[in-house]
Amino acid sequence: MDYSIAQIPEKEIIPGFRGKMIHGSEMSLVFWEVEEGAEVPEHQHKNEQIMHVMEGRFEFTLSGKSRVYQSGDIVLIPPFEPHSGKAITACRIMDIFSPVREEYR
Structure with a gap:
C-alpha cells in the first residue's frame, strides 16, 4: 500500500x-503540523x-527532564x-508509535 x-x-x-496518520498492523506514523505555543x-x-523534530523548536519533557529540541x-x-511538550x-x-495508536484511528 502506498500513500501521498x-x-x-x-x-x-x-x-x-x-496530524496526518497512517496505521499499519503493528505501528502508527503521524506527521504533525504544530502551531506556535501549542x-x-x-x-x-x-x-x-x-519523535523526530523535522522543523522548528519544541520543548519536550520526558520523566521530569526538559530540553528544547530542533x-x-x-x-x-x-x-x-510520562511526557509533555510545547511548541x-x-x-x-x-511520531512513530508501536503498537498501533488505536485512539488515533
Whole structure:
C-alpha cells in the first residue's frame, strides 16, 4: 500500500496539533503540523514512541527532564514514561508509535 501525504486527511487531536496518520498492523506514523505555543499535557501510554523534530523548536519533557529540541533531533520515549511538550515555534514533527495508536484511528 502506498500513500501521498498531501492526500491523507488531517485530524486535530489536541488544540494546535494537526496530524496526518497512517496505521499499519503493528505501528502508527503521524506527521504533525504544530502551531506556535501549542501544548500537549503530561501523559503516558503503552506505546513505544519515536519523535523526530523535522522543523522548528519544541520543548519536550520526558520523566521530569526538559530540553528544547530542533530540526534533526530524535527522542525515544519508552512505554508508560510520562511526557509533555510545547511548541516554541511552529513545528513539523513526525511520531512513530508501536503498537498501533488505536485512539488515533
